[in-house]
Amino acid sequence: MSPPPDVKLPPGQRAIAGFPRFGTHLGRPAPAVGPDPAIAVRGAVAEPFSVPLTALAALPRRELVADFHCVAGWSATGLRWEGVAFGTLYRELIEPAVRPGPPVTHLVFGGLDGYESVVTAEDALAEDVLVAERLDGRPLGGDHGAPARLVSPAQYGFMSTKHLCRIEVHTAKPPERHDHASRLSRLTFRARLIRTHPRARVWRKERHPGLPAKALRPVYRALIAPIRLLCARGGHGA
Numbered sequence: 001m002s003p004p005p006d007v008k009l010p011p012g013q014r015a016i017a018g019f020p021r022f023g024t025h026l027g028r029p030a031p032a033v034g035p036d037p038a039i040a041v042r043g044a045v046a047e048p049f050s051v052p053l054t055a056l057a058a059l060p061r062r063e064l065v066a067d068f069h070c071v072a073g074w075s076a077t078g079l080r081w082e083g084v085a086f087g088t089l090y091r092e093l094i095e096p097a098v099r100p101g102p103p104v105t106h107l108v109f110g111g112l113d114g115y116e117s118v119v120t121a122e123d124a125l126a127e128d129v130l131v132a133e134r135l136d137g138r139p140l141g142g143d144h145g146a147p148a149r150l151v152s153p154a155q156y157g158f159m160s161t162k163h164l165c166r167i168e169v170h171t172a173k174p175p176e177r178h179d180h181a182s183r184l185s186r187l188t189f190r191a192r193l194i195r196t197h198p199r200a201r202v203w204r205k206e207r208h209p210g211l212p213a214k215a216l217r218p219v220y221r222a223l224i225a226p227i228r229l230l231c232a233r234g235g236h237g238a
Helices: 053-058 086-097 180-189 213-234
Strands: 014-016 038-043 049-052 062-069 074-085 106-111 116-120 130-135 149-151 164-170
Touching: 014 074, 038 086, 049 053, 049 086, 053 130, 062 130, 062 149, 074 086, 086 130
Parallel strands: 038 164
Antiparallel strands: 038 049, 062 074, 074 130, 106 116, 106 164, 130 149
C-alpha cells in the first residue's frame, strides 16, 4: 500500500506506507501491562496519587486524525487516535492537586519501558495533544504504546511517550536525569550527535538543539532501515 500522493508534509519528511514500530527499545519486546494499569502523578503536587486508566472513561472522549512524524524523516499519515485530551485530564485531575506556588512549566511523561520525554507545559496543553488508548478503531497494542500513550502531532514522535505510566509536574526545567536525548545516546548510538531539541516542533524543523536540520537528515535517514529491522524483531501486537 502506497502513501497518499497529495499529503502535505512538514519540511524534511517523507510519507511511508504503514506505521512501523520505532523506539529506543530496539530489539526488546514491549513491556508487559498489569491487570489494573494506572498513571502515577508525581512532582509539584500536594500528595502523589495515581489515575487508573478506567477513570479516563469518565472524561470527555476525543477522536483525532493526525500524522505521526518521526525525527528520522518518515511520516505515517492519517492515523486515527482515540482517547482523552491531555488538557482535559490535566485540568480535571492534575491541576487541582498542584501545590500553590510557581506555575507549572514542564511535564515529564514516563513509560513502562523506562523511556521519558520532557514537554513544556505550553506544548503539552496544546489542543491536539491526547492520552490515546485506541488507534484506527482498535485498542493500542504493544507496538504502539499499550495501554495508553501520549500523542503530540505537532512535535516529532520521540515526544509522544508510549506505555504511559507516570506524569511528573515541574515548576522549572527538570534535572539532567530526565533528558531523553542523553538516554537515547547512552542506550543506542552513544554519540553526542544524536541529541534532541527541547521543543521538537515539526514545522519549525526542531530536530537538534544546535545543528541545522539539513545536516542531520542524511544521518537520521541512514538509520531508518536498521532500526526498523531491530524494532520489528522485538515487536508484538499492533
